[in-house]
Amino acid sequence: MKEKKENSKSAVLKWKSWKHKLYLLEQTKRQLQVNIRSTNFSEELPGGSHVSVFQEYQKLLDNLEVYDQYIQMYQTVINHLENCINVILDDEEKKAVMIYANYPRYGDGPIRVDEAAKEGMSQAEFHRIAAEAFKKLDAIYILDKSLIKL
Secondary structure, eight states: OOOOOBOHHHHHHHHHHHHHHHHHHHHHHHHHHHHHHHOOOOTTOSSSOHHHHHHHHHHHHHTHHHHHHHHHHHHHHHHHHHHHHHHHOOHHHHHHHHHHHHSOSGGGHHHHHHHHHHTTOOHHHHHHHHHHHHHHHHHHOOBOGGGOOO
């Protein structure tokens, strides 16, 4: 079965989540790198079966390159989306897309309309501008998930 390609609206709705995941991956990798230098493991700790905990932790430390792969993937996807937005959209369209990005949940429609009103757009104008923006983005933003290998 052929995987479905992601459209730009879906990507915009996930944009901030992706940025947050990227930040967490970078932070976790940094913390693990610090712990490699500062942690000495001993199998002679008092108590229960600490050996299995140390073994799992050592697997994380041994596989830091996996973090690099995920970080690179998220950076690529985020940069591609941001470049598409910055290159082809005018200021009004960017505002509409940013409103969608800031309020990504399904029930956020009324909040989006309120934010658009604060930007000087009527509800109909906001939806028209957003539709035009997503149509432009769909023309060049193609994220084929089958091309991302991890």
